[in-house]
Amino acid sequence: MRWIAILISVFVLGCESKSTPADSYEVVTTTTMLADMVQELAGPDVKVRSLVPVGADPHLYQPTPADVRDVSRASLVVTNGLGLEGWIDDLVRNAGGKDARVFVATSGIEPLKIDSDIDPHFWFDVSLWSTSTSGVEKQLVELQIAPKDEVEARANAYRSRLKALDTWVKEQVAQLQTSKRVLVTSHDAFHYFGRAYEFEVVGIQGVSTEQEASQRDVMNVIKLIKAREIPAVFAETSVNSGLVDQVSRETDVKVSGPLYSDSLGVKDSGAENYEGMVTTNVTMIVNALGGETQVFTQGLP
Ligand SMILES: [Zn+2]
Structure with a gap:
């Protein structure tokens, strides 16, 4: 048997x-x-x-x-x-x-x-x-x-x-004056980043993509960008870019990224592991807001 x-x-x-x-x-x-x-x-x-x-x-x-x-x-x-x-x-x-x-x-x-x-x-x-x-x-x-x-x-x-x-992240963001550290993204994923690295974080949608942004939320973000002269807004790889595109059109501020928010990147994207995800995001954020990052080399596999 x-x-x-x-x-x-x-x-x-x-x-x-x-x-x-x-x-x-x-x-x-x-x-x-x-x-x-x-x-x-x-x-x-x-x-x-x-x-x-x-x-x-x-x-x-x-x-x-x-x-x-x-x-x-x-x-x-x-x-x-x-x-x-x-x-x-x-x-x-x-x-x-x-x-x-x-x-x-x-x-x-x-x-x-x-x-x-x-x-x-x-x-x-x-x-x-x-x-x-x-x-x-x-x-x-x-x-x-x-x-x-x-x-x-x-x-x-x-x-x-x-x-x-x-330490590398802290050194890179230190290039930007605190007033320049404003991160506008599609959904509200970056508050831990903001708390750790002293960024003001504005998500057009809530902390979950299950929530929908109202037109008033969008208008408030547009006002803030104009008032503070924020040079860039950020799309995210795992989120539809419709809202940031709308904000970009109405403010003439360019869309940067896309940031890796809730997922790593595909193979050979540079963000296919956690350390690559962080370095890629920080590089995009700091450079789009007027800084110039150094390459992170220490300990990368
Ligand atoms: Zn999320």
């Missing part, structure tokens, strides 16, 4: 491989940034997948049947939390959730509140991103996803690169 079972399992695996790889992912994350962090900590041999693909919007994402299957097979599911992924609870429930452990990467982080909304975009503060590695590191060790000493060494190396990156 055993060979029949083997034949059946080969058949089943063969069928599944048509849409996605037959073998499962050890760790599944909701965002591309978290997939990058887990890969950094766990090492290249551990199979990691982000549910939300590169360039897609995690606020509005709709899970696929392949997501249900991968979550049900994974040893660990890492989410951002803070309301970024309104769809994750249903997905975990549909996946049966029996074996997968769900870990919220922001569980040790004090969230920022914008009016009454909790802001989920903590990754724009490099020091907070670094803080969040500790919880993920602990999960990888406890679940024996990779050897303890390797995970610890990788996590420590990653955190020291992030420290250098945080």
